[in-house]
Amino acid sequence: MAYKNVKMTKHIKYIESMMKDPVSEEIGYSVYGEKNGKLGELAATPSRVIFGSKSLFSGEAFEDIYYEDIHYIEYNENYKGATIDIYVRNSGRVLKFYSTSKTSLRAMRNALIEITDQIKEDKSNSYENKGGDDSIEKLQQLVKMKEDGYITDTEFNNLKNKLIE
Structure with a gap:
């Protein structure tokens, strides 16, 4: 191929x-x-x-x-x-x-970062789009996403603040 x-x-x-x-x-x-x-x-x-x-x-x-x-x-x-x-x-x-x-490896790095950032964004968006009023469950999901490395501390705090509002 x-x-x-x-x-x-x-x-x-x-x-x-x-x-x-x-x-x-x-x-x-x-x-x-x-x-x-x-x-x-x-x-x-x-x-x-x-x-x-x-x-x-x-x-x-x-x-x-x-x-x-x-x-x-x-x-x-x-x-x-x-x-x-x-x-x-x-x-x-x-x-x-x-x-x-260097040029080829830099291009590979940029592509990998773009892909992994998109995955993080998709996971964050799927979390935000989940329905329901169970704030404790949503907060637990946020904590898990942070612990698993899908979101940073800053992203965690922003999403947590949105949840509390």
């Missing part, structure tokens, strides 16, 4: 082979680099970000993170390249990826 913005490498072919349905979960963007000393690709699909590597010398590696599980994304550049660290909510797990292509 050919994807726009994606060069068909052995790593992308490996990622595709590990996907349950590569037709419905199309890879929209990928960046070549390394994770834990293994060369591979970091790929973005509509539902998750995936690292895949296939090599005769270092074997195979596959790691995926669904967007709703992303807690935080950290990006740093230096004179050699760039790193992106993707922190997984409530697990302590971090996917650390390095690439010499």
Whole structure:
């Protein structure tokens, strides 16, 4: 399968082979680099970000993170390249990826942030649109959203103040 913005490498072919349905979960963007000393690709699909590597010398590696599980994304550049660290909510797990292509990795970071921000907004909107007069239940849902990392302290306080009004 050919994807726009994606060069068909052995790593992308490996990622595709590990996907349950590569037709419905199309890879929209990928960046070549390394994770834990293994060369591979970091790929973005509509539902998750995936690292895949296939090599005769270092074997195979596959790691995926669904967007709703992303807690935080950290990006740093230096004179050699760039790193992106993707922190997984409530697990302590971090996917650390390095690439010499700062421009490509920066574009990947921007896309991931846009997607995760949209998920947070959708969750917040679905909460606001729920009916009912049970303020205690709504407050408990807000607390859970805050604890799970879907909303920040500021967002929590704003939504709580709206609930109290």
